[in-house]
Amino acid sequence: MSGEAPARTNVTTGLDLTERVMLSTLTTVSCGIFFFINVTTLFTLRSRRVFCETSRYVLLYNLLLADTLQMSLGQVLYLLSICRVMLTFPVCGLMVMIANLTNEVSPLTLVAMSLERYVAVCFPLRHATIVTARNTVVAVFAVWAVCSLNVVTRVLLLLQFPFEELGSLQMKTICGTMVMFLGPASDMYDRAYTCFLFVSATVAIIASYVAVVIAARAASSADGASALKARNTLLLHLVQLGLSLSSTLHNSLLLLISRVVTTAVLIRILNVLYVFIIVLPRCLSALIYGLRDQTIRPVLFHHLCCCCSLKKVHISP
Template identity: 30%
Template sequence: MAANNSSVYEISDKVILVQLLVLIFLFINLLLIVTFFSKAYFYTTMRYILFVVTLLSDSLILIMSDILLILNYFRFTMQIGLCVMVYIFLVLYTFVTPVTLTAMTLERYVAICMPLRHGELCTTHSTLHCVLIIHGLSSVPVTVILSMFFASAPHSLYAQYRICSMDLFVPLRWQDHFKLVVYQCYFLVMSVTIIFSYTEIMKVAKAASGENKKSTKKGLLTVLLHGFQLLLCFIQLWCPFIETALLLIDFKLFDYVRYFNYIMFYLAPKCLSPLIYGLRDEKFFLALKHSAFFGLYYVKMTNVSFLCREAELSL
């Protein structure tokens, strides 16, 4: 009995740690989102609009996945129909982030390799169309997976109450393999796009000089960062397949690896990568500093005003 109790407390500590990390990451993302809306320049510029799309997408995934984690931990069940809705949002926005990163890479490619056409192609109006296209492309995987599920599941299943798990929607082995193929196709296309953009920007970097060379090198680093973020997204989507294989070998190892994967490849990239991107951009960094220290500055100025008023009264 004692061993069981210690195991429960261990799992409980893990859940508490996850809640703390989620709160910290959501706070950082919220600060970045507030910074975005603090300047009109940000929400009229394509790369910043796409940046905030990734922030909103990652924040939504953080909230929904955390709620699902808590429900599963306490063994709460929900109707399969409601679980389908949760699954749609999770898979959709899991793909929105990497597809948006690819679009941001293409925007950098146009800005550096086609500077004369950048103003024409990357307007606010075209950005809104781009966001719609991103969501359309991101909805294809979940549509394919759920189509296979609906074709094989009996109608009576939707009214049943079960623990909501993503494994519910790929009950057959071939469906799991097909899902993996769809994921790989997406990331192959996105990886090729990023590699192509990096190669073309590299050619411009070699031919550039002075300020242009500095700007081009910055563009290269940005594309590399997008590639790294995409790699983290790719690892995140591979994690369930690795965990399924470990489950057949050793449950304890599976439990530790799943927890590690969730922290390292699911939670952390949702905050750290956007934060790094925000800190690298000079304009965004200055606005972020203003947002972060505005409260402290306001308190300081209030105290100064109060002391001045006291001094006047004493005179």
């Protein structure tokens, strides 16, 4: 088992029942609010034909879908952990693999969105022929296929572990990503793949950003405004990628902090890190594009207001 796994096994032992209930309630309420915003945005992106046929909105839908699934699974794993529910290895492995799949879809989708903006600014006359609805769907399927292949590789590495020596498939520790690294090969592969994924994504987004900046300087005033807007969008993609990367550092930060603080302090810090590193980045995409995009914003606000009105009608006697 990975040397980092013990750091995640008993992170709730220093808290009493009342504090665990309070912390789980606070994180669940936060996650519920973000989940509501994400789901409403997803519904918005399927409510108009322009959203279904425009490439950047199709890619945004894919990004939000992955983020929403990741946030939901993360909250389920968190509640299981704070309630000290022990799963079996197959169930835990399935949940962790799906969580890893959705977590890795986000950076690759950001790369696709950045390339779409690059083509729109640097090759405006060919944008309509290159970035078609069909090519966008192919790109989305390619993203999920690459991430699925990575999950299959992780499963194959996991199957090499001698489970028969355990005596029982019932886990004795809290289910988590680090716990499922049952051998050095799995741990090494995860580190190598994560490093390759985010280095490649960062290089692709930065290269697109530099190309757009150069195009903005050489363009006329009208084209320059469009290029500057695309540049700001790519900068947001880079920030989103950094937030996605921060979620992969969650376990490492936890391990480092666990060496210098008590268990009770550790679990309090863990809850703060969970909200700001795991949950919040999964909702930023909806907030950024929902408030920034002039096409999405009025439709999103309309749906949010309708949902709030319906809730008031149901609540009122």
